Amino acid sequence: MVETKNSNNLLPISETLFIPLVARATETARDNPIISDEKSVEILKTINLDDKITDGGMISTLGILSRTKVIDDEVKRILSQDKNATIVNLGAGLDTRITRVDNGLLKWYDLDFPDVIKFRSQFFSENERIQTIPKSVLDTTWTEQIHFDKNSKVVIIAEGLLMYFSENDVSKILTLLAREFPRAHMFFDVVHSYFINKKISSTFLWGINNAKEIEKLHPAVELIQSWSAGNLLKERQPMILRLLNILPATKNRSQILHIQFKQ
Template sequence: MRQIEYDFSKFKNQEPTLVSVAVRTEILDKVSKAFIDKYQDATIINIGCGLDTRFLRVDNGRIIWYDLDLPEVISIRKQFFQESERNKMIAKSVFDYSWIDDINTNKHVLIIAEGIFMYLTQQEVKDIMSKLANAFKGAEMLLETTPSSLVKQNQKQDLIKDQYEIEARLQWGIKKGKDITKLNSHIEFIEDSHYFDYHKERWRIIRWLSLIPGFKDRFGNRIVHIKIN
């Protein structure tokens, strides 16, 4: 953090955001680890990796891990992490589908999309899912989703920019985890994990509001676990 020219202090008083990121990390680590325990020679594709360190936390000494992000992001990433035979970096946009040809995969593939799809349009998400469905049949995927109600609210007020001074806009969301199957006929819903169901004591007033029917579907993010058939 000290080596990155970024003002992290803007998050100091954003406890719900900090809890959300921590919970998101816990869920993704847990499900990724379970997948790797089941398929010990798995291939993992981390879309929009940023400076994520998940490979270091879940590596079993056998998996092959690909970190994919924009060239400028990967150039920063390489200041802190080194590639290896089992942990490779791909400096391409997710929309530059030539990255798919850079993947040497086996039949057990897990794709992770953390903090990315909600900033894309629904058509862009559909296009990505169509490419993934064609290229990685039988793969499983973990993707973070935001409620469609927050997307609608963001169209009236730029929530991300107003709160965090970040140039990003919510554009796509779903109400229920199972809604993800509407994106592509090859998607099979496995389960979803709602952030508000974890460490409830840390959510303060949200802990009680989440007991109201429909509240979680309107205001909380979740990790959706799917399979591509």
């Protein structure tokens, strides 16, 4: 018998972790899905969720699927270059990427608030390669628990995370990462500044107008590549949204960035 997991004791900000889970599980059930995520399907079957929590809306769902696909592909690409890479997953939530990209050799760290890590542990097991860190990303001591080969690549993922922090806190996070993980690659999504402090599905605190602005937050940050939401999954976007993509705030409503920290 499958045990029903309790999600009622999570902090309000942690509730955002269920929206991506539902999006991935729902997509997996479609014909010709953009991503296949059986782990999300498995998790969703064991928990009772309020529809009001999990209904992110069409635009949010497209954004989740876009960033999931792009980051999956980029992590796999880096792993094809360095099978022993270390992956640091900030704000892990109920992310299931490890089940889609694990090559049996990488090291993987999932970091999130203690209550989230406790809830996550009901669905994922740790081993010598895959470990969890129950701390806030703003608690600078978490980096002490990351062990990596200086000759191997380090990849940092911050999916659906940084827009919930102030620009000052984002700058602090990048400063910490640049210091502790020189040459590391980082993948994360950002929202357009137009949506800051507007109550949409969530209240975002930080955003940028164009991808190059990220380099202003720290001198070690180098933008490698960016992907705009308006250019991704066009075949799934309704006509009105495709027409509105002529507006920068709509086209760049969400962007996925690949940066590298210069040594």
